[in-house]
Amino acid sequence: MTAPVTTRSSADLIRAEEPVLAHNYHPLPVVVARAEGTWVEDVEGRRYLDMLAGYSALNFGHRNPALIEAAHRQLDRLTLTSRAFHNDKLAEFAERLARLTGLDMVLPMNTGAEAVESGIKVARKWAYEVKGVPADQATIVVAAENFHGRTTTIVSFSTDETARQGFGPFTPGFRIVPYNDLAALEAAVDETTAAVLLEPIQGEAGVLIPDDGYLTGVRELTRRKGCLFIADEIQSGLGRTGRTLAVEHEAVVPDVLLLGKALGGGIVPVSAVVARRDVLGVLRPGEHGSTFGGNPLAAAVGTAVVELLETGEFQRRAAELGVVLRGGLAALLGKGVVGFRARGLWAGVDIDPTAGTGREIGERLLREGVLVKDTHGSTIRLAPPLTITPDELTGALGALEKVLA
Numbered sequence: 001m002t003a004p005v006t007t008r009s010s011a012d013l014i015r016a017e018e019p020v021l022a023h024n025y026h027p028l029p030v031v032v033a034r035a036e037g038t039w040v041e042d043v044e045g046r047r048y049l050d051m052l053a054g055y056s057a058l059n060f061g062h063r064n065p066a067l068i069e070a071a072h073r074q075l076d077r078l079t080l081t082s083r084a085f086h087n088d089k090l091a092e093f094a095e096r097l098a099r100l101t102g103l104d105m106v107l108p109m110n111t112g113a114e115a116v117e118s119g120i121k122v123a124r125k126w127a128y129e130v131k132g133v134p135a136d137q138a139t140i141v142v143a144a145e146n147f148h149g150r151t152t153t154i155v156s157f158s159t160d161e162t163a164r165q166g167f168g169p170f171t172p173g174f175r176i177v178p179y180n181d182l183a184a185l186e187a188a189v190d191e192t193t194a195a196v197l198l199e200p201i202q203g204e205a206g207v208l209i210p211d212d213g214y215l216t217g218v219r220e221l222t223r224r225k226g227c228l229f230i231a232d233e234i235q236s237g238l239g240r241t242g243r244t245l246a247v248e249h250e251a252v253v254p255d256v257l258l259l260g261k262a263l264g265g266g267i268v269p270v271s272a273v274v275a276r277r278d279v280l281g282v283l284r285p286g287e288h289g290s291t292f293g294g295n296p297l298a299a300a301v302g303t304a305v306v307e308l309l310e311t312g313e314f315q316r317r318a319a320e321l322g323v324v325l326r327g328g329l330a331a332l333l334g335k336g337v338v339g340f341r342a343r344g345l346w347a348g349v350d351i352d353p354t355a356g357t358g359r360e361i362g363e364r365l366l367r368e369g370v371l372v373k374d375t376h377g378s379t380i381r382l383a384p385p386l387t388i389t390p391d392e393l394t395g396a397l398g399a400l401e402k403v404l405a
Contacts, residue, residue: 006033006043013043026359028366028373035062038388040371051365051372051396053385055203056235056346059262060308061387067265070304071297078296083289089299096306097274100244101257104277108270108294108302112234112260113149115271118288119197119230119258120153122273124173125282127194131226138194143179147204148197148232180210182217189221195228195256196221200246203235206379207341207348215250222255228279234260234271239386242319242344244309249343255279265305270298314386318344324390325382328397336404345386351378355404364403370396 006013010031030048034041038061041047053059060067074089081087094106107122109115120140127138142148144159155163156170164170177184179202189196200215202208222229231254236246238259243249245257256279260271273280292298308314322344329340329347339350351361358374365372372380384393 008043010043028362028371030366030371037061037063038385038392046369048366048369048371049384049392049396051370051382051384053383054266055261055373056238056240056383057261057264058266059239059386060265060305060314061385062266064265064308064387066308067267067301067304070300071265071267074297074300080292080295080297082291083294087294087296087299089296089303090294093294093299093303093306096303096310097259097263097272100306100309101259101274102253103257103274105275105280107273107275107280107283107288108298109260109273109290110269110271110292110298111149112258112271113151113154114290114293115234115258115260115273116148116154116197116232117151118273119195119232119256121288122275122280122283123195123197123228123230123256125287126228126279127192129282130278131194133192133194137192139173139175139190139192140194141175141177141185141188141196143198143202144176145179145202145205145208146197146199147202148199148234179205179208180214182214182221185218186221186225189225189227193225193227195230197230197232199232199236200249201236201241201343201346203346203381204375205348206350206376207343207346207381209341209343213250215247215252219250219252219254228255230254230256230258232258234258236346238262238305239309239314239318240344240346240383242322243315246343263302263305264298265301267301268298270302270305272302318386321345321386321388321390321393324393325397328394332397332401332404335401342382345382345384345388347382348375349380349382349400351380351404353378361400361403365399368399368403370399 013031031043032040033043124138127133142157148154153171157174175188177188256275264270326342336352336355338352341348358378358380362372362374374380
């Protein structure tokens with residue numbers, strides 16, 4: 001990471017976006033041109049420690065050598081066939097991902113939102129064909145403050161008005177209950193319920209971690225009521241929390257698992273619905289599809305991701321460095337931090353409003369060479385690549401202490 005890749009400055013490039021790019025995110029004013037490991041570099045050559053990791057899409061770091069090698073090998077052979085034909089990489093990817101998660105079948109897609117949409121379709125199909133719910137009456141119970149994506153159907157059951165306002169009419173068939181409330185969940189589930197769809201840890205809401213026993217209770221309730229438990233592990237899964245899956249902290253196995261982000265290794269979009277055979281088996285040819293889902297390049301990279309996770313190294317690193325992260329945040333309580341929630345290398349940090357908004361803290365950290373992102377006012381999220389070193393992590397915590405002082 002040395003010579004500049006463009007003669008245009010960050011300010012020039014940001015101004016150039018305004019007339020041609022539609023608004024969606026509100027990015028920090030940094031223009032990244034290169035990256036490697038835990039570090040990124042802007043067009044002027046300034047370096048920043050990445051403490052967001054693409055919302056967990058970069059769990060294994062930027063340009064992880066094993067993943068880049070797998071992508072290069074595949075780029076020289078075959079990139080896309082569409083699912084009109086078989087390809088020689090897909091079976092191994094599906095077999096190894098199913099084995100890693102302890103489930104039976106895989107439906108490969110591209111983005112996280114596609115995985116959620118696919119999971120909803122599968123749950124409804126299962127409800128009609130297996131459970132016997134009358135046609136068009138299936139319901140899915142979700143949690144308030146959820147984040148599962150931004151498609152029209154998904155924002156139909158969001159409680160974030162920014163995501164909803166101006167996008168109706170909304171898709172029916174969803175019931176919203178408070179997160180971490182088993183009694184409310186039980187009251188909402190009835191004979192029409194196809195599934196309960198939850199994030200084991202709510203990421204966008206500020207890394208909200210439920211009480212011990214909540215996920216076990218959800219698993220027991222869904223079995224007793226005869227509906228599916230769908231765990232959205234798109235952000236929480238694949239090593240982030242110190243386990244392969246966040247549900248493993250309670251030894252829970254869902255009926256349906258939604259994966260994405262880190263599954264593509266920060267190289268290509270890869271997502272998947274992974275489920276029991278009797279659930280995904282309800283799909284028949286022509287009822288669902290994706291031109292790019294399961295393409296050879298994605299399958300090769302996804303297989304390489306699974307190989308990294310099979311060693312257990314990244315799960316161990318997240319667990320061990322999570323102790324450092326929690327200790328560092330605990331030391332900042334009363335010094336600009338009013339609360340935090342952390343599991344593995346993932347934390348939601350509540351900033352004292354008198355110290356600044358989450359956005360302002362992110363901008364101050366940017367000037368200190370650390371990248372984070374705010375959520376919900378005065379909360380920031382920390383989710384570095386799992387390859388971060390102890391010194392880098394303590395350096396980021398030191399920068400946070402400095403900007404709060």
